[in-house]
Amino acid sequence: MVTAALPSAPHLPRDLLEAGLAMTDNRIDIAERLLKARLKRDPDDPRALRMLAEVAARIGRLHDSELLLRHALEVAPGFHSARANLAMVLGRAGRPAEALPLLDALFEAEGEALGHLNLKAATLGRLGSFEEAIAIYRRVLDEAPNQPRLWLSYGHMLKTIGRLDEGIAAYREAIAVRPALGEAWFSLANLKTVKFTDPDVATMEALLGGSDLSDEDRFHLEFALGKAFHDRRQPEPAFAHFQLGNALRRKMIAYEPERITRRVDRCIATFTAERLQRPGPDPCLARDPIFVVGMPRAGSTLVEQILSSHSMVEGTSELADMPALAREFGRYPEDYGALEPAALRRIGEEYLRRTAVQRRSDRPLFIDKLPNNWLFVPLIHLALPNGTIIDARRHPLSCCFSNFRQHFARGQGFSYDLADLGRYYADYVRLMAHVDAVLPGKVHRVIYERMVEDPEAEIRRLLDHVGLPFEQSCLEYWKTERAVRTPSSEQVRQPIFRQGTEEWQPYEPFLGPLKQALGPTLDHYPAAPPLQ
Template identity: 60%
Template sequence: MGSIGEALAHAERLAAARPDLALLQIDEILRAAPGMPQALLIKGRAQRLSGKIEAARETLSGLMADQPRSAATALELGLVHYLMGDAAAATAAFQNATRLKPDMAEGWTALADVLRLAGDEAGADRAYLAGVRASAGDPVLMEAALALSDNRLDVAERMLRDRLKERPTDVAAIRMLAELAGRLGRYRDAASLLERAIELAPGFIAARHNYALVLHRLSRGEEALAVLDPLLAADPANPSYRNLKAAILSGIGDFEQAIAIYRDVLEAYPNQPKVWMSLGHMLKTLGRQDESIAAYRRAIALQPGLGEAWWSLANLKTIRFTDEDVAAMCAALDAPDLDGEDRFHLEFALGKAEEDAGHAEASFAHYVEGNRGRRAVIDYDAAGLTRAVARNEALYTADFFAEREGWGCPARDPIFVVSLPRSGSTLIEQILSSHSEVEGTSELPDIAALVAETGPGKVADLDREAVRALGDAYLDRTRVQRKTGRPLFIDKMPNNWAFTGFIRLILPNATIIDARRHPLGCCLSNFKQHFARGQTFTYDLADIGHYYRDYVRWMAHLDRVQPGKVHRVFYERMVEDQEAETRALLAAVGLPFEEACLRFHETERAVRTASSEQVRRPIFRDGMEQWKQFDRWLGPLKDALGPVLDAYPEVPA
């Protein structure tokens, strides 16, 4: 029997890839063991897969008569009836298969498919959900889930894609693949997958929750609320739904309502350190620093190794850690089971603590370790950005803009502040937001999203109508962020520098402000900063230097092909002569001077960036030369910057 068993296993493997060869092997087995049920089942499957549908029906019908309690045979027979167009017989066979084996996920999925085809949406939904429940015991999905848990994403992706080639409507596999896409930052892919899962199984609550989360990640806050609110209506006490709603509300600027939700959750679940930390983030955004510190401290008391909470305290920039704090962070670092993310957050926080104490060498060592840990889990290609800049230079020429004169949306509402992070852009935003005609919003992702949706390589093919539509779409997408009715608003996404050619095309009357700071001060400040999301270039000194160099190169190109269309603010000049620089800034935006812009630190508004507490104080000189204490370790940065460093504030020839 051993040799027949091996032959059967081989035939089963062949059935999917080479059903013709499987049939030859099965015929040999049946000559040796006539009527063997397992061999007949494989024969029926191979006949179906090789297109011999009538022969498959005959084989499987006979086997079903002899083996009436075989769920696998019922499933195969149902698939044959389905291919023959006999929906009623297929439905009966699939129902029989799932009755015989209720944990057969493939049977439930097949039943759902045929019910959906027949227009029975409710029945299909129930069957898909039964398939999801059955998938808990599916060995392939269990192995894929284990790979996801172990962060072996390549293995999980291969398994899930193979499963979906075989079973395209397996909603459990679709949802898992969406989770994987989300982990890789491929949120648009995740959204598409979850839309498909919900289309197949409208009652798949876990997929709807995931979909709301992905929409939030895509900054589609109003859509996310539309998905989440029905879940909350059905389960109003669910803490996961409530936490997600608070995060979505904060993303669209409804901070007070977000704080209220977090407080309600914490009243019911007071020992949740990450919820305390989220509350701290909201309070910090609104300038309620003492309350935010208390929330972060509560999170740390509940989980002393929660590195992000320690970093959140450090990231206030205005707090100094005590010796007891430093000892507690060092103790947390020594814990053998410390999570990698907690570890690099703690390293960044200790870097700040040692810097404040005047221990430059110890401080830089911690920053290096924090960056090393973060860089190890990031996929960033510095050369890819250089190539993208070269492509933009070839596309956005003087002739390109001359040929499209008068195109785009004529609105002058947006003021784009572009730069590297930590360049003084939040200061510029705060100054402008202190003007009666300007609203500060946030770092909005909409320009990058429109570029991605358009396809960078297709911009040259857009006609006048399409270009105008893109400008209108930007204004539509950002309207949710505008709360005051002021005529102008600020989009302070720093990375938009790379898309300023696109901005000039679709919004030719928008203002572009380039915030620039000394390369060593700016780049080192980025190296010392851990960003919650994005800014993947900041975790290696050479990467940062190359990024700054590409930024200068591109903005110089834009100056040549669109002279006078970008107003540049040098941080050092703003510090030295605030009033003159502020007047020039307002003139560039087309606004009259207002004294409130000089008292920007008195303006009460939400500030979401790392400089939130710094811009709530008058301009200070302290940060201008902080980089000098670390100068001896900045060789890789200086090498990467090349001539840009020596030429600053000018641009090298």
Template identity: 60%
Template sequence: MEAGAALVASDLRTAERLLRAHLRDDPFDVAAIRMMAELAGRLGRYRDAEALLRRALELAPGFRPARSNLATVLHRQNRSAEALAELDRLLADEPDNPTHENLKAAALGRIGEFEEAIALYESVLAKAPDQPKIWMSYGHVLKTVGRQPDAIAAYRRAIALRPGLGEVWWSLANLKTVRFSEEDVAAMQEALAGPVLSEDDRLHLHFALGKALEDRGDASPSFRHYVQGNAIRRVQLPYDPAETDEQVARAMAIYTSDFFAVRAGWGCPAPDPIFVLGMPRAGSTLIEQILASHSQVEGTMELPDIPALAARIGAGGTPIGELTPDQVRALGEEYLDRTRIQRKTDRPFFIDKLPNNWAHVGLIRLILPNAKIVDARRHPLASCFSNFKQHFARGQSFTYGLEDVGLYYAAYVRLMAHFDRVLPGAVHRVIYEGLVDDTEREIRALLAALGLPFEEPCLRFWETDRAVRTASSEQVRRPINRDGLEPWKPFDPWLEPLRTALGEVLDAYPEIPAACSFPSPRP
């Protein structure tokens, strides 16, 4: 009971001390094991939480709360198929349990089964119509499949139930096509001034108000809200630019011309993946939509699998330079196995558009030498400021400070320039402004670089009916336009820290600055 009270109070240290002492005396207490798993989950130690929950279920197979927790932990590790298997066991015993249905809907959305997810959300809301967060999740999946009016209605229903729910206000703003009314702005300001508001609600409201005021042309108050929202998030999600610089330096030292020459012919030969990478908010969703309009290419989502493989190699596994040919090939095959659940058609190629994969180009080229790589690049000020005013649901910790995002962009350019030298022609670069200025020329060049024949639907990509799971979902459902080409200009008086951090990268764009053209370091 004392440990439970400590968990409720978020006194995790006390809870852990009490639970460890109790489990030493009674190692078979499944309730205490489950509480220890909750503690591990709160600390982000999902593997530990999973092991504890599996132990509890080994001792008590019918312990449904532990199985429900296990499904949640698996979902949080992007292991949706395993989570769904546990949820199906739970729903077999409790077919109308809205908690299980809600989590199953989220897991189905993660693997692209959107219509089934929508049906489940509707089932849950029919039984529990006064749940604002479920209305919000329902709105998310409706947005993903292109049902924007229905998504807006779901978000509005959530706001009506809980006006201070900042995330749903941001979800409306994040559609990019909604223009808030005076009444909306007043409601957000009133919620922000309320006496009881979580930091998460507060930061979401700041980002939403920043967008609302930006749309009205009020740059100064808009920027203040963006700064305040970013400041809250930066405390929650600290970022150290030195770590990115070290990661880039290691990659440049490892992945040399000689490294790849020695390993020619290694890796899984499958040509299926097309990696679209670069900075977030640089046009990767647009490129994905163009390519997914081709009869041979399937769009999926921002897949987490390459970073997961990289993290495993870096966490005490065999160093990348010591992997055998069989191990390298196995990694490529594992990537294909992990991503197969995302493929819903028989098209021969599929897109992985996780932008942050730029940091793993060397690993991609090693384990999947026939995969194609597309670098989506946008003007540094446009890309970086778009990231600064964008609140991301997960990750992207570098976006919450102008200096941080500028340094990150410069590191990205530096590493991609390295791969241009050691793997000439392996990466096809699409400059966003060039795509806007001469769309057909750039699309033809892109398809040619990928070895795909030209197809007319790629020019009319906005007519392609498919799910889009990023912040640009509504923007790619209309023809290319120049509306957001220079989003930083109204905010230019406050962007000096960003300009300084970018340095020569800004001055040289779209070319590569001389500082990035030095010979590669040797290991």
């Protein structure tokens, strides 16, 4: 068993060095092939296990990454880099509470290293301990101010709790330290309320004209420049930058639209009316969670802000617990057609246990606004039949183009190609139409355009569905002070505006692939096409 420090990079075997170089160049397929070959010869090589875990994490296979890292720590308990990676993976997987003991062990073994403090602050942020996280960032930056990525993380945390001016200043500090840090430019753009100056635009264009930019910096700058020209109402150059940024990002991810289509097919076949209308004896009857599902950029953050302005509802965040549980209890959806009632009850209870770490008040209801939970609505109903489900929906061209303009930190692989976007939106509508057919009235739909036209009527309908009395604070939701971790954080701190329903229209000449992929889903909006 290896317990001493592991060899440094110059002493790595040739195949591991080549795998590392491939990962640096984002040639994930080559790195994966080299690492799997290495592990076939030596299944207990902790360095190869850690590197393959990083490959798995990069392509979204967090469960595989966790297993590989745990194996690495079994054979090499002193491999602290693997321990740090495991803490990071658990945080990304929505289990930050499990990451904290790992971080404590790192601090005990290696002291308060910069990277470990950064990881602890990020973990605390995921747990909702924003002030504590901010204090760590501030302390580290006071000691080591020339850390552009720390300024970036600090800015993210300040933005989350609404300290916007300080967040902007932090992003500007990151740029001052490293002007080519594309993510800092995009973070400014992502605030929605920031307008780039002529010198800003000139600087970004000059950076893109250079040859030494990484692909990551380049696509972030493309998205930021797209936002700059969008704000100037110049759709042609704006779209050109959005398209370049998306194309570059799309090459870096392994997304297969057919997998979602097939999964929706299997969900429809598995979750029949008979199956969904008999959750089984002795289910988990808690009504605490309110699930807000749908497409990203469809108004889910607005719905969350309205509901969390009510005295009986707590807003949390986009929680990854239901998808994680779906993976842990079997193949989703195939194994859920005959899953025992006791297992469904355990899923409900385990979901409540895991999400409890996100709750900060004694309000009886809380919101989980992970949009991608639309795929797990049948399981949510079976595991938590008294839970509330809200579907936030927005015009398909408006919603999909808003996604195309947005770079997501991780996940949402469908959002970097117009055809992929249209297909994903159509699959989402198709599954929700099936749920409506077999469980009439279970899901309450909030149509964004109707909310804009008549907020009070729509808010009253929403509260009625949740079973809550009307409160004026819900109508004045922008006055509610709370942490908001999504790209819409600043938009929900102001009254509803009509602009969001019309922003796509100047770009319609460029949206042909999106319209084609949407097909009849576009024609029937806000209803769904007839089920086949």
